Amino acid sequence: MTQTANHTPATETLPEELIRSIESWERPVIIAHVPPDADALGAMFAVARGFGSTGATASVALPEASLSQRLAFLHEWAEPRIAGVEEFAQADGFVVVDTAKKPRCNLPGGLPEEWNAGRRIVNIDHHASNTRFGDINWVVGDASSSCELVFHLLEVWARPVDELSASLLYAGIHTDTAGFSLPNTSGSALAAAAQLVERGARVTELGERLCRSQRLSEFRLLRIIYANTRLTPDERIAYSTADYREITDAGCAAADIDDQVSIPRSLLGTRLALLLTEGVRGKTRINFRGDAGVSVLALAKSFGGGGHDAAAGAILEGPIPEVLAQVLPQAERYLDDLG
Numbered sequence: 001m002t003q004t005a006n007h008t009p010a011t012e013t014l015p016e017e018l019i020r021s022i023e024s025w026e027r028p029v030i031i032a033h034v035p036p037d038a039d040a041l042g043a044m045f046a047v048a049r050g051f052g053s054t055g056a057t058a059s060v061a062l063p064e065a066s067l068s069q070r071l072a073f074l075h076e077w078a079e080p081r082i083a084g085v086e087e088f089a090q091a092d093g094f095v096v097v098d099t100a101k102k103p104r105c106n107l108p109g110g111l112p113e114e115w116n117a118g119r120r121i122v123n124i125d126h127h128a129s130n131t132r133f134g135d136i137n138w139v140v141g142d143a144s145s146s147c148e149l150v151f152h153l154l155e156v157w158a159r160p161v162d163e164l165s166a167s168l169l170y171a172g173i174h175t176d177t178a179g180f181s182l183p184n185t186s187g188s189a190l191a192a193a194a195q196l197v198e199r200g201a202r203v204t205e206l207g208e209r210l211c212r213s214q215r216l217s218e219f220r221l222l223r224i225i226y227a228n229t230r231l232t233p234d235e236r237i238a239y240s241t242a243d244y245r246e247i248t249d250a251g252c253a254a255a256d257i258d259d260q261v262s263i264p265r266s267l268l269g270t271r272l273a274l275l276l277t278e279g280v281r282g283k284t285r286i287n288f289r290g291d292a293g294v295s296v297l298a299l300a301k302s303f304g305g306g307g308h309d310a311a312a313g314a315i316l317e318g319p320i321p322e323v324l325a326q327v328l329p330q331a332e333r334y335l336d337d338l339g
C-alpha cells in the first residue's frame with residue numbers, strides 16, 4: 001500500500017488482505033453493536049455505501065427496535081437496505097464495525113447461532129477491548145472512532161466519499177469525541193473531520209440534530225437522570241439511575257439510553273461517573289466514564305463488560321439497587337487502588 005501525506009498511521013495497519021477479501025463480495029451484510037450509537041450507524045451505513053458504489057448489494061443489520069429516536073435521522077438519510085434472515089443466508093461475507101465482541105452484534109431475530117456459518121467476518125473497530133473475533137481484524141485502539149477508520153478504508157479502497165457518506169462519518173467522529181471534547185480528539189481525528197467537511201459533511205444540520213434536537217420524551221428522561229444524580233461522600237464518584245418504570249413513563253425505551261452518563265460526569269471534580277439503567281426489565285446496564293486520567297476499562301471488565309479506557313460499559317442481571325450495592329463499593333476501592 002502506498003503512503004501519502006493524507007494517511008494517518010492508522011492506515012498503515014490496515015491489513016492488505018482486508019480489501020482483497022471484501023472486493024470480491026457481492027452480497028455483504030454490514031453489522032454493528034447493540035445499541036447502535038452514531039459511530040456504529042455512521043460506520044455501518046458508510047461501509048454499505050462503499051459497497052454500493054462497486055455494484056454490490058450490501059445490506060445492514062439493524063432491527064427496528066434498536067434504533068433510538070434521536071438517531072433515526074441517520075437511517076432516514078442513508079436509506080440502507082435492511083438485512084433479514086434471507087440476506088444473512090445469502091451473504092458472501094460480513095463486515096462488523098465498532099463492536100468489541102461477537103455477542104454484542106445487533107442481529108435480527110431468527111438467525112442460527114452460527115450466523116456466519118464459515119463465511120468470513122471482517123472486524124473493524126477502535127475498542128481497546130476488542131476480542132479479535134473476525135477472520136480479518138483491523139482494530140486501532142487509539143483511533144477516535146470507527147468512522148475515522150472507515151473513512152481511511154474508503155480512501156484506500158478507492159471508493160467515493162460523497163456528501164452523504166461524509167456526513168454519516170462526521171456524525172460518528174463528532175459523537176465519539178463528545179463534540180471534539182474528549183481525550184480521543186486526536187490530530188488524526190480532527191484531520192479526518194476536516195477532510196469530511198471539505199467533502200460536504202452537513203456540519204450545521206448535524207450539530208443541530210445531535211446536540212439540539214431533544215424530543216420531549218428524551219428531555220423527561222434527562223430530568224429524571226439529573227434528579228437521581230448522587231455523589232459519594234468524598235465526591236470522587238457521581239452516579240445516576242433510571243429504572244424500567246422511569247424510562248418507559250418518560251416515553252423512552254432501552255434504545256434511547258445513549259450518553260446520558262454525561263450528566264453525572266459533568267459535575268466538577270468527578271473522577272468516575274456511572275449511569276445505571278434498566279432499559280430491559282431485570283437487567284441493569286452500567287455506563288462507566290473516567291476523567292482526569294482514570295481508566296474505567298478494567299473496572300468494566302471486572303463486571304464482564306468492555307469498551308475504552310475513558311468510556312466502558314457492562315450489563316448485569318438484577319435490579320438497579322442490587323447492582324448499585326455491588327458496583328459502588330468496588331468502584332470506590334478501584335479509585336483507592338489507583339491512588
Ligand SMILES: [Mn+2]
Nearest residue numbers: 039098145146
Ligand atoms: Mn465507536
